[in-house]
Structure formats: structure tokens, C-alpha cells
Amino acid sequence: MNLQTEVILCQALSLPVLVENKERIHRDESVTLTITLSKEQIAILKQAQDLIAHAVPEQNWAEAITYLAKKEIQRRTQMRKPKQVATAAGIGIQSDMDKNKNMETDTDTDTDTKKNIKLTNAARDKYQNNTEAKTQFSAHPGRKPLRTSIKKIVLNHDKCCQFKDLLTGKICGSTRFLQADHRQTVWAGGTNDLQNLQMLCSQHNQHKYR
Template sequence: MIKKLSDSELEANLKILVAHERRTLHSILEHINEIDVRKLYLEKAYSSLYDYLIQECSYSGSAAMRRISAARLMKAVPEVGAQIESGHLNLSQVSELSRAIKEKEKTGAVVSNIQKADIARAISQKNIGQTQREISRSLDLELKAPEKTFVQKDESVHLQITLSKEQYQQLLECRDEAASILLSENGDVSLASVIGLLTSSFLHEKKKTVSTTETSPRENKTLTPKTRRNILKKNPCCQFKDPVTGKICGSTFNLEIDHRRSQWAGGNHHVDNLQVLCRAHNNHKYRKESMVRLL
């Protein structure tokens, strides 16, 4: 069929499809925002919108991240949505802007929605190099190269990251402090070895704290560290379950102990009434219960 099209028909069709693609993208971003507002991913046993988009929509991590950051910027500045739809802004530009705004806000600066809209207009129809220069100039910010990972044949990963001056100095300080341990363990003091040492000791510490001192404001104070440890040993991840699909969240981040039946509803502190939830799901359950209580 496509082979039978004349050159001009082929071109005209492509343009129609591209316009359609832009409208679809705009609509996808609106849907992502609405799913975020309704917190639907929590209901479906995902601890974050990011995980939901990867698992349910088969996006890669970076594709999901780009769409989430574009959707959030579009929410703050609705004009961005119209520019995406008209093709004056593309997803790479929007996520570049979103990333830079976050970077700027990390320094304590406030970037107003008016300023965001001004920059979005300034980068309209620019290529990525011009976009980066304009964003950098408008926000008075040195743009970092995005982090890149390349997985090698043996599954080792070549990583390209930018550290701030302070982060790099701290890393070098860690290397000097850990040099004797590293030399005795594997005879090399490369930055990769330092990062390996730091990450493994962080994870080791984290496991210790999760099993002994993790507390939630809603956990009963009489819950002994021993009970908490036992429950976490039995289920070392979030047990939130989607009632429809039966999917379990399984997140191991920010774990808390929850009373299945809340204390205000007569729930006791017996092990059978206790479960492990991630903070996102514990808060979600609490919000839902609060609504029931208000009815």
C-alpha cells in the first residue's frame, strides 16, 4: 500500500502522522498528570509513578523520566502543552528545561512560573544546542551533561557523570581515608573501588537501621524492636497488594510497619495484625482511611 503512494502523497501522509504524534504526546502527558493526581499507581501496587510507567507502559527508565518531567512542567506552565502540540517544543527540550529548573531550585533559588514560561518561549523552535545555551543563560546556570550508562559485554557498566566541585572533593577525601582498606582488599584505589566501598557500607548501614530503628509516626510506640525485626525478616519488602491483579509492591525503600486494621478501628498489636509497607503505600492507606473516618 505504502509503495503505491506518490512522492507528494507520501510526504503529506508523513506530515499528518507527525502532527498526530504530537497531539498524542500532549495527551499522554495530560494522562500522566491525572494519574499522578489520582495516585493510581499506588492503588495498583507501584511505589512510584516512575515504576508504574516502566512496568505498565513499557517505557525505558529514561523515557519515563523525560515524560514525567515534561508532564510536571506542563502542569506548572500550561502554555508548554500547546507548544508541544504545535511542534514548537519537543520532549528533549522540555525535559532539558525541567532538569535545569530542578538544578537551579536545588541552590535555593525560586524559579517562578512566569520565568519558566518565558524560557519555554525563548527555546521555541531551537535545536538542542541552542536550547541548552538559552536555558543556561536565562537561569544563570552551568548545565551538566546528562548521566550516561553503557552496559558492557561482561555486564560491567561504563558510567559518565558530572560531580559538583564539593562532591568530587569529598570523593577524593573518601579515597584518601579508605586507601589502606582498599589496598589490603583488592590492591587498587581507583574511584570505582571507592564508590564500591561507599555503596556497600551504605547498604549495610541501611539494612541495620531498617530492621532496628525504622519508625513511623503511626506505629505504636509499644511495638518492640524485636517484633519489628521479626516482621521485617519475614517480609523484607512492601506488602501492598492490588486487590484486582494481586500484584505486590515489593519496594524495599523506606519500609514501615503498619497495623492492617488500624488502632482507631479496634486493631491490636498482634503479629497477625502487622504488615510491612513502603512509606508511599503507608501514607496512601492512611489517607484512604482518613477519608472513611470523615464520612
């Protein structure tokens, strides 16, 4: 009996909704959870499962929920990244810990100065390399990498793979392993305009360039 058949039978027989929330611990300390989700809740979970398909390829609820939980824990507990500060020698990086040390003591000044010079020189070289790379991209507008915000706009618009079978006219419709694709390829003069972007699943994205 498939899921759709079960739904039809339950509706026809007016069977009550049994809400279960159970936790069963096994000998090896693994746990079996039994929970009841509303239609909206399972839809949200399925959408999240599709969005993380690249990281969790198997449709395994335990793996998907664990992955999402780890991401949320990391987001809420991770330390702040070091801040960039302007210096006479270029662009340096100064963390909160460095600030506290500078306030507490001025010892080992010579050693710290040498380290800062090396750091700022390396940071300045990195900044110059990034500037050169941006200049190269600006000379070829179509070669600019797609911004994450643009990819999200395309995803929210298409919602699924837009590959269309030329024989049947049917659209793929897959919601897993989605990738932003240029309708007219960049090497053929295609741009990053929204009108030239679509979502394809990884299989059809690879098929397009064979």
C-alpha cells in the first residue's frame, strides 16, 4: 500500500489522527523516535532535505536532521572571525585576543612588530591579487561568478529542475541536487542576467554539456 492509498483510505473511513511522540532507547544507546508531523511540518522538512542533498545525498531522515542540527549549533556557537584593520603597511588582521594583549602589556614589542610586518605584507599581497582578479573579471562581465543572492532568487522562482524533454515536452521537476545554469552558455556570450538563468538538477546539467 503506497502513501497516497493510505491517505485516501484514512479520509474515506474518517480515521482519527493518532498523535505519537515516543522515545525508545536501545541496548547500544541508539534511540528510535516516533513523532507525528503536520502536513506543513513534513513539507518544510522535505524542502530542507532537498536543499542539503549535495551534503546528504541519501534520503535518510536521521542523517538530514543531524546535519541540519550541527549547522545550527555551529551558527550559534562559532567564534567571531578576526577583523581586518588598516595599517601603515597595508591591510592587517587583528583579533579580539590581540586587542586585549595590546592593552595589558607592551612587552616583546620588537618580536610583535616583526610578526605584524610579515602579516601585513602577506595581507597586502593577498589584497593586490584579489584586486587583479576582480579587474580581470570586470574585463569579461559574463565570466563573473554568480552571487549567492542571485542563485537564491533563481531557486525561489524555478523551485525545481527546468530541463524540458524535447520529445514529450515534460519538465524534469526534480528538487534535489539543483544547480544554477546559464541558458545561453557564458562562452557563447551568455550573461548573468536573471532571464538567462535557470535551475537544473546535476544530472541534466551534466547532460546539457555532453
